[in-house]
Amino acid sequence: MSVSVIIPAYNEEKHIGEVLAAVKAVKDVGEVVDIIVVNDDSTDRTAEVAYSFGVKVIELPRNMGKGCAMKVGLDNTSASVVLFLDADLVGIQPHHVRALLAPVYHGAADMALGVFCSGRGVTDLAQRLTPFLTGQRAVKRWVLDMLNEDVWNTGYGIEMVLTRYARKYNLKVIEVPLYGVTHAMKEEKMGVMRGMAARVKMYWEIARQFKM
Numbered sequence: 001m002s003v004s005v006i007i008p009a010y011n012e013e014k015h016i017g018e019v020l021a022a023v024k025a026v027k028d029v030g031e032v033v034d035i036i037v038v039n040d041d042s043t044d045r046t047a048e049v050a051y052s053f054g055v056k057v058i059e060l061p062r063n064m065g066k067g068c069a070m071k072v073g074l075d076n077t078s079a080s081v082v083l084f085l086d087a088d089l090v091g092i093q094p095h096h097v098r099a100l101l102a103p104v105y106h107g108a109a110d111m112a113l114g115v116f117c118s119g120r121g122v123t124d125l126a127q128r129l130t131p132f133l134t135g136q137r138a139v140k141r142w143v144l145d146m147l148n149e150d151v152w153n154t155g156y157g158i159e160m161v162l163t164r165y166a167r168k169y170n171l172k173v174i175e176v177p178l179y180g181v182t183h184a185m186k187e188e189k190m191g192v193m194r195g196m197a198a199r200v201k202m203y204w205e206i207a208r209q210f211k212m
């Protein structure tokens, strides 16, 4: 069974190297066939850092949002298991990547959700309250192929779309604790004002999909 890791990335030069190092270590033992970074029109060195890891980099001509970036990655692989990871993870190790892939790869789950634990209080809490919003998600390819094309245009709402789909069709979903992992928060990456504005936009994109 083939496995692809897809990493949507927008202005993540500081953190994407750590994510790629962890994923590459898994690829080097042959468990992952493809690592795809979709550079969502970053204005920093995100693409340059990704190229330096020798992975596939797809450059979008304009900023299209998280969901679109994920879909472009998906369209560029035929792997039967896909692992989506955010590019701003901190503390991610090869064993976390394997822990997310294993249940889906071995058939124990259709979807595995990575949930931060013992990383940082604030991000642990956010994910404990809303694990279904996580960007760390291993999924069987056929699940993704069942979705309508337009669901990918929902920006950050895509996580909610995937969660709703799994509930509707009673898919096997499991949560995988990612011990010691956290991520850079928007306010840390962009500064307080721009970060808060980006957060409001994200909540709006999620709320639009919150129709159970």
Ligand SMILES: O=c1ccn([C@@H]2O[C@H](COP(=O)(O)OP(=O)(O)O)[C@@H](O)[C@H]2O)c(=O)[nH]1
Pocket (backbone or CB within 6 Å): 007, 008, 009, 010, 011, 012, 040, 063, 064, 065, 066, 069, 085, 086, 087, 088, 135, 183, 184, 185, 186, 202
């Ligand atoms: O327009 C965007 C916004 C975000 N991202 C990527 O989507 C992932 C999750 O975004 P972000 O880190 O902003 O979300 P958070 O985890 O802070 O909610 C990260 O890898 C981002 O670089 C993207 O590809 N395009």
Ligand SMILES: O=C(O)[C@@H](COP(=O)(O)O)O[C@H]1O[C@H](CO)[C@@H](O)[C@H](O)[C@H]1O
Pocket (backbone or CB within 6 Å): 066, 086, 123, 126, 127, 130, 132, 133, 134, 135, 136, 156, 157, 159, 160, 183, 184, 185, 186, 187, 199, 202, 206
């Ligand atoms: O954990 C959360 O509440 C949000 C926001 O994270 P930050 O406020 O930037 O720490 O991040 C998650 O939700 C997004 C929408 O579903 C996902 O796209 C992100 O990958 C995920 O980290």
